[in-house]
Amino acid sequence: MAEYHCFQALGLRIVLHVDRCLFYEVNNLTFDLLCTLQNRSMEDAVLSLLRRYHKQDIDHAVDNLWREDFLSETPWPQPQPETVKRPLSTLELCVTHGCNLACRYCYGAHGHSECESCVLYGAQAGPMARETAMRGVNFLYANSGRLKTINVVFFGGEPFLNFELMKEVTAYCREKERQNGKSFDLSVVTNGTLFGEEQVRFVNENRIGVQISIDGPPDIHDANRPYRDGSGSYSTVASALALLRKSGRRHVPARTSVASGNADTMRTFLHLLEMGFTSVHIEPCLAQSGNAAMTSADIDHLIAQEEEIAGHFVKHIRAGPYLNYHGLVRHVRGTRVVHQRRFHYCGAGRGLICLSNEGDFYPCHRFLGMKEYRIGSLDAGIDDSKREPFRMLHVDARPVCRDCWARYFCGGGCWSHAAGANGTLETPDEEVSCRLIRRQIELAMAINASLRVSDRAIVQGIYESETLPYLKE
Ligand code: SF4
Ligand code: SF4
Numbered sequence: 001m002a003e004y005h006c007f008q009a010l011g012l013r014i015v016l017h018v019d020r021c022l023f024y025e026v027n028n029l030t031f032d033l034l035c036t037l038q039n040r041s042m043e044d045a046v047l048s049l050l051r052r053y054h055k056q057d058i059d060h061a062v063d064n065l066w067r068e069d070f071l072s073e074t075p076w077p078q079p080q081p082e083t084v085k086r087p088l089s090t091l092e093l094c095v096t097h098g099c100n101l102a103c104r105y106c107y108g109a110h111g112h113s114e115c116e117s118c119v120l121y122g123a124q125a126g127p128m129a130r131e132t133a134m135r136g137v138n139f140l141y142a143n144s145g146r147l148k149t150i151n152v153v154f155f156g157g158e159p160f161l162n163f164e165l166m167k168e169v170t171a172y173c174r175e176k177e178r179q180n181g182k183s184f185d186l187s188v189v190t191n192g193t194l195f196g197e198e199q200v201r202f203v204n205e206n207r208i209g210v211q212i213s214i215d216g217p218p219d220i221h222d223a224n225r226p227y228r229d230g231s232g233s234y235s236t237v238a239s240a241l242a243l244l245r246k247s248g249r250r251h252v253p254a255r256t257s258v259a260s261g262n263a264d265t266m267r268t269f270l271h272l273l274e275m276g277f278t279s280v281h282i283e284p285c286l287a288q289s290g291n292a293a294m295t296s297a298d299i300d301h302l303i304a305q306e307e308e309i310a311g312h313f314v315k316h317i318r319a320g321p322y323l324n325y326h327g328l329v330r331h332v333r334g335t336r337v338v339h340q341r342r343f344h345y346c347g348a349g350r351g352l353i354c355l356s357n358e359g360d361f362y363p364c365h366r367f368l369g370m371k372e373y374r375i376g377s378l379d380a381g382i383d384d385s386k387r388e389p390f391r392m393l394h395v396d397a398r399p400v401c402r403d404c405w406a407r408y409f410c411g412g413g414c415w416s417h418a419a420g421a422n423g424t425l426e427t428p429d430e431e432v433s434c435r436l437i438r439r440q441i442e443l444a445m446a447i448n449a450s451l452r453v454s455d456r457a458i459v460q461g462i463y464e465s466e467t468l469p470y471l472k473e
Helices: 028-037 042-049 055-067 116-121 130-142 159-180 197-205 218-224 234-246 265-275 296-316 326-336 384-392 415-422 430-450 453-466
Strands: 004-009 012-017 022-025 090-094 149-155 183-190 208-213 253-258 279-284 352-355 360-362
Touching (some): 028 055, 159 197, 208 234, 265 296
């Protein structure tokens, strides 16, 4: 038998052929047959099904399994993992390690509630120097091979604390673009609290993508993301969004962290939709977030809410308004592409790197200041031996992932979740992260199975138009 996975979601019975990366909505008989075959021989399975189904229907279902390669004389060929060395495509530029908020789960504080100027990042606090930033851009440029477009993401801390540097880097990138022809896609991830008319003008005039961190309605957001004096930041963030929308910007993605005890994602989803966000990237707080880290029980609750969101998505996809709920939409897109396997979850350490204010490179912002994951520096360049695991530990090479039915759609999960939970890149955070990812992938297949062909084109459009480049895989 081929490797397959049977499940039910959104009232449908679905079976995934793992190696073909192809799923089928099946009738009760085929579903029962495949479920029974998971632990019985064909002879036993047919015998047990004869109590409920006609022999000729069972024979027909078995014929279909042969035709679709669930049954085969020869083993499915081993896939060729993608391990080629990629050029750099994205630089996360931490223009400051400082922040004006004191978020409950800040990984910069490594689980401590007192995040004094984010000094606990493990990297030095404070702004990035101009020279460091420009050298970072040059490094990205020089190592981007033949790519026609490269991405710079202004990260922090809160990047707008160093607005002057953002302006200088932007001007530098645009000048480089004019001289050399390679284009820069610029974006910023901001907490939205330092975002007035001037900032709106700046991002619009310079075509800079803006992702705003917001955790939901005021009660949830303010509990998670207070200022340092303990007061809530919701109303300031809501004003920033209003300014952006008023300026004519159509797409504003939200970045939402879900902390232990307040995983009210359905309410958050509807609230963000009503506010005018067009996309939401949900991040469960995992290890490194101290007492905000989600537990297994939180994940059960979160999964139940994702099912509701999936149902809402199917119901409203034709009429809109819609919200690109990234956790599902990325998999809706991924599971539509037949025979295409993902060997990695994200580009961290491969096409994507992060530059600290000290001039050190890390695989992505989540590793900032974790010296054991430092992969190089502006002075020494990138140490390929440190970067290699991010390329070579693809899903077929990782002990837990290679036995997981979801591997070619998942790609192996977030490296930082693995490192935070298990202290190693090799082993994913099964209890929390994997359970959520697997159900998201099942729901995504069920969404696809529920949609008409024309609806699926709408989904593709949502994904393409509203996902910041660095969030795409
Ligand atoms: S769900 Fe978990 S075990 Fe499965 S491929 Fe993803 S990270 Fe690996
Ligand atoms: S998924 Fe995880 S490892 Fe990858 S870029 Fe995002 S935070 Fe970093």
